[in-house]
Amino acid sequence: MRIGVLTSGGDCPGLNAVIRSVVHRAVVDHGDEVVGFRDGWRGLLEGDHRPLGLEDVAGILATGGTILGSSRVQPAQLRDGVERAKEHVVGLGIDAVIPIGGEGTLKAARLLSDAGLPVVGVPKTIDNDITSTDVTFGFDTAVGVATDALDRLKTTAESHQRVLIVEVMGRHTGWIALNSGMAAGAHAIVVPERPFDIEELTEVVGKRFADGKRFAIVVVAEGAKPREGTMAFETGGTDVYGHERFAGVARQLAVELEQRLGKEARPVILGHVQRGGTPSAYDRVLATRFGWHAVEAAHRKEFGMMTALRGNDITLVPLADAVEQLKTVPEDRYAEVECVL
Ligand SMILES: Nc1ncnc2c1ncn2[C@@H]1O[C@H](COP(=O)(O)OP(=O)(O)OP(=O)(O)O)[C@@H](O)[C@H]1O
Ligand SMILES: O=P(O)(O)OC[C@H]1O[C@](O)(CO)[C@@H](O)[C@@H]1O
Numbered sequence: 001m002r003i004g005v006l007t008s009g010g011d012c013p014g015l016n017a018v019i020r021s022v023v024h025r026a027v028v029d030h031g032d033e034v035v036g037f038r039d040g041w042r043g044l045l046e047g048d049h050r051p052l053g054l055e056d057v058a059g060i061l062a063t064g065g066t067i068l069g070s071s072r073v074q075p076a077q078l079r080d081g082v083e084r085a086k087e088h089v090v091g092l093g094i095d096a097v098i099p100i101g102g103e104g105t106l107k108a109a110r111l112l113s114d115a116g117l118p119v120v121g122v123p124k125t126i127d128n129d130i131t132s133t134d135v136t137f138g139f140d141t142a143v144g145v146a147t148d149a150l151d152r153l154k155t156t157a158e159s160h161q162r163v164l165i166v167e168v169m170g171r172h173t174g175w176i177a178l179n180s181g182m183a184a185g186a187h188a189i190v191v192p193e194r195p196f197d198i199e200e201l202t203e204v205v206g207k208r209f210a211d212g213k214r215f216a217i218v219v220v221a222e223g224a225k226p227r228e229g230t231m232a233f234e235t236g237g238t239d240v241y242g243h244e245r246f247a248g249v250a251r252q253l254a255v256e257l258e259q260r261l262g263k264e265a266r267p268v269i270l271g272h273v274q275r276g277g278t279p280s281a282y283d284r285v286l287a288t289r290f291g292w293h294a295v296e297a298a299h300r301k302e303f304g305m306m307t308a309l310r311g312n313d314i315t316l317v318p319l320a321d322a323v324e325q326l327k328t329v330p331e332d333r334y335a336e337v338e339c340v341l
């Protein structure tokens, strides 16, 4: 069998671990050949590929990023390129394509699968927002990085009696904010699923100071917004890929809280540091298991499916289900953290 693999969308720790696992399982156990398409869907649309042997994946298990490169391609370009992608797959004698990506990549994977390409998806994202899998790899590492940053920020915030508003990634969902905020003992957690009321937030932070505490840490997901009509809020339009551009929720919250509380408030934006660097042990294991199962699915010709973690088991779920809706933070998960804020 000849397998083509690609990584698409925002990178995340663990991508290399999947690539390595696919190559090992395919080459060592099945005697397959593996090729990698460069820079995500761009590589497939242009037929830009490289062979991937055991030597190519040696030493990459613990490395961040992706040895194949990643990219975003305008969805319209992808839709127009379906026939070209098919020609490259047929021309290269590829029997299975394994795209590793987030919900956007998996939507594209479904499109190609519906057009007749033999596709087995692997879900990745630091955002942990893909419904059909309990967890995505990358998330554990990102939460670890954010938690470490929050621990550090607490000590400096206390020294200077400041309010620090720490913006973490999460454009549609607040999983990183929720888990890192819970792990680090933040004093308020603001997520996109619950539009915030600035009066309430001011009260929460103000009460801490009134109780004699000398600092506060607010964790906010980048996609969080105020409850309609409660606060003037800048937005940033849309980029060429159709993604919302953010105007900086932490910056805006810092201005507002400083004015309302008369305490110095500073924004801290963690940004891409959450996506870079070495994956946690948990993410390496999950990524390795996903790679193994994706190769098995390809050999069983279970196409149009995606690997998923359910409990302790890796299963396959239809790509169609994976992209139906995002996995958002439910109310009861938020309730669990409220009493420790
Ligand atoms: N609705 C769609 N139809 C066709 N192709 C799509 C669609 N959505 C996304 N894609 C393709 O998949 C690529 C990756 O999608 P996106 O940029 O949303 O990242 P992702 O895979 O969701 O990862 P992440 O959100 O974690 O960065 C896009 O650049 C585009 O080429
Ligand atoms: O690297 P980019 O294109 O700025 O993308 C950032 C987005 O990608 C993610 O890291 C993963 O989806 C989001 O949390 C974030 O909003």
Ligand SMILES: [Mg+2]
Pocket (backbone or CB within 6 Å): 009, 102, 103, 104, 105
């Ligand atoms: Mg996405």
